[in-house]
């Protein structure tokens with residue numbers, strides 16, 4: 001896969017605050033790239049530069065190998081967390097209005113179908129539910145048939161079913177070969193959608209790879225979770241951490257760990273075994289739990 005968007009040595013300062021400290025990123029054509037990080041890590045500042053909305057203080061952004069220029073906005077779509085739409089427009093009116101902003105626009109009927117707006121096309125946009133509003137905003141971000149789509153926390157505030165539904169839409173957009181840059185505070189969303197993730201902290205990229213490789217690099221294959229803390233003594237030698245009232249023991253081979261726990265008289269009642277996930281990774285790398 002070739003690189004569609006590249007950032008080289010990107011920096012952003014606000015007075016004395018170094019929000020983004022010279023980051024490099026490569027976003028491949030057709031991939032869904034997740035930018036994750038705790039509050040204040042520099043994600044929004046980075047995203048705004050990648051979207052061409054603000055200028056970096058240093059560094060360069062290349063789109064299809066060339067520095068971004070005034071034509072860049074025609075090639076990208078942005079779904080903001082909030083978009084102010086003029087009053088008294090129906091869903092379909094909103095699509096028509098946004099289409100008029102571009103030299104080239106998508107087929108609106110196809111967009112209605114793709115984003116499941118058929119049943120609400122004649123409804124006033126201010127009467128939509130959270131999930132319906134997000135689907136409209138997604139359609140608006142696709143109005144110019146962009147090659148590259150930016151989604152900024154697209155499912156924040158949606159109920160589980162609406163989130164699931166939105167993920168399915170993103171999968172259909174991915175199947176069309178579009179490249180997506182996504183920020184999210186939901187690790188299950190990143191795991192579901194992203195081919196590559198970059199974790200930012202204190203203005204730097206501290207890890208970047210496929211979710212599977214990041215997890216394989218940082219963890220053993222399994223995490224055994226038991227309620228409470230390990231007793232003092234030999235059991236303490238197990239690679240473990242205590243978090244949220246549970247002891248989490250990392251291991252590749254389960255049997256030796258389970259027999260060691262039994263040998264030390266530790267009750268296996270309520271024990272669970274799971275795979276490491278992006279929440280574990282995020283916590284390990286940044287020391288923060290993600291806002292849910």
Ligand SMILES: Nc1ncnc2c1ncn2[C@@H]1O[C@H](COP(=O)(O)OP(=O)(O)OP(=O)(O)O)[C@@H](O)[C@H]1O
Nearest residue numbers: 014017018019037038039040041042043044045046
């Ligand atoms: N317009 C601004 N003026 C001054 N400081 C800013 C401005 N925008 C961001 N910052 C600061 O830059 C740093 C990075 O902020 P940024 O919003 O990029 O982080 P973030 O990772 O998007 O955080 P969040 O998840 O909370 O949105 C923070 O210290 C923030 O306070």
